[in-house]
Amino acid sequence: MNISRRQMLILLPAAAVAWESVLAGSPEASPNYKISDHWWGMLIDIPKCIGCGNCVRACQTENDVPEGFFRTWVERYHRSDWTMAQTGALSANPLIDPEVISPDGGKEGFPVATDESGRYFFVPKLCNHCADSPCTQVCPVGATFIGPDGVVLVDQSYCLGCAYCVQACPYGCRYIHPEKKVADKCTLCYHRITKGLTTACCEACPTGARQLFDLKNPKDPIHEFLKTHSVQVLKPQMATGAKAFYNGLDGSVR
């Protein structure tokens, strides 16, 4: 095929315009993000959480989370004191039977605690972005998957809405979006972290109780933190390789 210089001058801009429109249809580009260079997770520092609900509100605004469903939520635990019942036996085991509330996911904070006894503390929850996630295992079409950077995502243009993943998540982090009719969950603010920002919840936390970390980044402060603290994951017996690390986690939390 012979193309003259004149034809070339017309074709090139046309091709550029076409290429632009192709680009516009593909997902937001993050030119500086190399997917294999990261392994994301989140550190939750329980003693620092004050239960203000800022993270929940920030998440709902940032990600347009439907009313009544939560990508992140905060629970307030009340572990009562050990008491001897009349019979002499220990009555209830507060480690097994804590009193937990999370009114509207803790979005508007919590009512004032009235009981002087026992211990109160807050536990923020979110998708654990498990490395061996049971939710991605069961998806019949592979619409939910673990990215090479360790983030568990849902392809909502592909999801059937069968809810098998909702059943398989041991932490209750998934739901079916009431309008979109597909599985929805925390994306670890993927649209932000791929641009070098932190998540909305971490950004909004006033005490630094939530810290996004990247285990593949040798300079990430998480490495120093892990050297000096005892951290725990939720439900370790589930062997999900959870990457939400909890500092100061109480044994009654599940």
Next chain:
Amino acid sequence: MSGVEGYMYPNEITLYWSVLIVLYPFITGLVAGAFILASLERVFRVEAVKPTYRLALLTALSFLLVAPLPLVLHLGHPFRSPEMYFTPHSSSAMAMFGYVYLWYLMAVLVLEIWLDYRREIVLLSQSSKGLLRLIYKVMTLGSSNISARSLSIDERAGWIVTLIGIPSAFLLHGYVGFIFGSIKANPWWSSPLMPVVFIFSAMVSGIAGVMLLYMALTKLRKQEIDMRCVDSIAMYLFYIFIIDFSLEMLDLVHRIYEADESFPRLNFMVHTQLYFSHIVVQILLGTLVPLTLLFVTQVVKLPEIARKYMYVISGILALISVLAMRWNVVIGGQLFSKSFLGYTTYKMALVTREGLLVAIALTILPLFFLWALIKLLPPWAAKNEAEAGPA
């Protein structure tokens, strides 16, 4: 929050698997059970149950045609369901459904029915008229050879298909149990016994279903019920029911004795939300009563009419019990929080896509399919062929 007791994770308050998902294992179970009853005659040469052979196959087919409907109807995006065939996820038990289903439908049931009916189809394609003639012509698949040699090849091929069909029926329903049994997040489901319990309860429901259908249809046709046949079916029902009940009790006793971290909650649930459907309907009314009745028919020589009534009552109760078992598994497994700190309630809708009316329609639909299949391929012996044949 209304309907919630204790603490549920906030996303857990809605139940996602509705009454339709209760129906799905119930219907698939009927298919597997009916097929296994049919194979008794074909493979194990139990001559007594011959009158139900063809009826059992047609019953299995009509229920199998409906089996995927509740699943597809409950999907958020039903039209994306073909993706399960085109891009199956190899680690997902659910992804295998499409393949197990198709295999069972095409390679086992349709093939076996076709081989068994081939002679009649060829004869009917010559004797019937109009549209029906065309339908039968298509069903012959272009082969009108009904020589003795060709029929004996059919017979042998059918035997092999049934032989493959038995493990396939186990696979079809065992896999349904695996879908639940493999969810480690849910202690009410997670159990290696689940597929086995599903298979045996499937056999109970399938055998009871075909027995009831046979008795009802024979009555409708004003024919004599073959008591030798019904007696042997009832005997099989009794023994399979005992195995099924033992397995379920083993599971229950194991949970009670092990009493792991989930036990206080599951135990409480069985005493409250699930008390009626689990203890009263499934165990007492649905299992112990029919087992007692069937036991009596096995050890005491009763008059025919008494046996008939006892079989009918036992059959109906067994079906109710298996349906209740599916309910207790599917709905029960979603009533408690995975935090083990609370419970929610299931409010069944009436007219929505996943409501009660759709569920009832889906339960009745297979009977229409069965009616059509019986019209097209009469399962009765040759002497009745003329009267029950194409209308």
